[in-house]
Amino acid sequence: MKDFTFTATCAIAAVLAAPALANDDLRAFSNDLFAPIPMSTPDIAGNIISRQRVDLGAMLFFDPRMSRSGLFSCQSCHNVGLGGVDGLTTSIGHGWQQGPRNSPTVYNAVFNIAQFWDGRAADLAEQAMGPVQAGVEMNNTPDRLLETLSSMEDYVAAFQEAFPGEAEPVTFQNFALAIEAFEATLTTPNSRFDQFLNGADTLNEQEIRGLQSFIDEGCAACHAGVNMGGQDYYPFGLVERPGANVLPEGDRGRFEVTRTATDDYVFRASPLRNIELTAPYFHSGVVWSLEEAVAVMGVAQLGADLSEDQIADIAAFLRTLTGEIPQVVHPVLPPSTDATPRPEPM
């Protein structure tokens, strides 16, 4: 009787332990492929993430006077309340022009190997210099932007505090560095998947199956690392090129940066952090459903006709990548002066 009880107890324990053991294997393997978002703001080579620089960066990020029209700020297309994107197929810019590609999220962008869908900016500071000058976006010039900033003494003082010891701190480079410093704080740690990586059993059975499929089917070959993507470049349509609605022929991706034939229709693998918040998907921004996006990727990149159950499982897993959105206080911006260039909407 005693033995039977002992044996039965052990058997039950073994059954109960089996999924946990499997989870631990999967966790160990996952920790080889991925990494949790750090709980604190990462360091950035060539920048100093001081409180003053972050605060100035927040002002610049939210100030629509950085655009020629006075309507657009960084926040317009990288909305901190909307997963760091604008939720549009492609962004609306100066004069109601529509941009060529879907706006990527600013959240965790600091962990990407490079910025933009084609990686044409090495870091967030270089990225910040792009949209303010793009005619289809903010349509401003560095000179006009610096004239705007220099016209407000509170901005000049904020640059002095953020870049101490510099004789002329109000520069386009420092504008970009301050925005980079602010954006470095826009990370979303502690997702349920990160808690899983750190040893907690936070994923349900479907999400575990989804993670297993994500690895087994090959998704993790491109979507790995701390951002589950954003680390390298791959042809969209590695196995089978999607239709022109998803992959417009006019946009050849990284080829336009490198002019190298092998970079034709090559894009940076999209980071998957907070993916449930950042529809619509792909550089073309035409796919609204996460499940549809998973199916498209399966066919185009893996040559895999994923089953509906697999797609549902993978999508459920991807929804565990939603982290804690940082609290952002809307900055109070200095008033324009007589020397501030007037908005030019036309």
Add this chain to the structure above:
Amino acid sequence: MKDFTFTATCAIAAVLAAPALANDDLRAFSNDLFAPIPMSTPDIAGNIISRQRVDLGAMLFFDPRMSRSGLFSCQSCHNVGLGGVDGLTTSIGHGWQQGPRNSPTVYNAVFNIAQFWDGRAADLAEQAMGPVQAGVEMNNTPDRLLETLSSMEDYVAAFQEAFPGEAEPVTFQNFALAIEAFEATLTTPNSRFDQFLNGADTLNEQEIRGLQSFIDEGCAACHAGVNMGGQDYYPFGLVERPGANVLPEGDRGRFEVTRTATDDYVFRASPLRNIELTAPYFHSGVVWSLEEAVAVMGVAQLGADLSEDQIADIAAFLRTLTGEIPQVVHPVLPPSTDATPRPEPM
């Protein structure tokens, strides 16, 4: 000698006391004309300023999906970081249309007798229903807006919490009430002038002279009360009609609301709180300098050719009306779902 010392001391004391006494008289008179912004959120008849309702209102205020294009939110034209306005002559709306009038500030708008330049909305809730439907602004419909809100369970839950006990809380009326509740918190107490009203000597000599002129020249006849304006309607050009650049002939103001001849070119007197933050000025938004705005008002409303010194003094006084801007945390908005209407920029 003793007497002399006594007399001299008294004389010095009298001289030193004289401006303070004058200030006290001016303060007493000012307290009859004006009132400080209350330190706490005011009550609103027909609304309940609960935490849940304010939080929901903040979400709605900042959500660009309230517009058809997905680009505009209340915040676009009433930027909490820019004195509650957009800093444009007239706002840019759907399809890059420009609105007919300058965007009024949302700060302290709760204290106005009615909303819009022509007072056509009785309160902030009624106001909130306007821009979302205006073709030139957000170009949405109540049905489409409610479809958007109902498609996200976090919004439905937030409405349930903000309007407890209601069977169908997601209504256009409740949308407006929640925004009104949030906007009621957007007050800016404790300006230097309010501190003066409350007994502190926070104004310098020029600002005191400006206050005296503001009263003596008759500005306070229309710009009185807690908001120093916003309480009644007056013809723009009471004494002398300004040029068509400042007073465009096509905009007949309150006449378009009441169809009464005496309301021709009648507008609500602009509230002057935080006026240094809200350029450009007037319903036409064509005057950028506060000094120029004061001069225009002098001629048009008072028939007074104010001297340059008087204008400088009054402008200096008006800059003491800048209050403490409340801290606004950018809300985190729920993600769209498959049932959320897609943005329609075109």
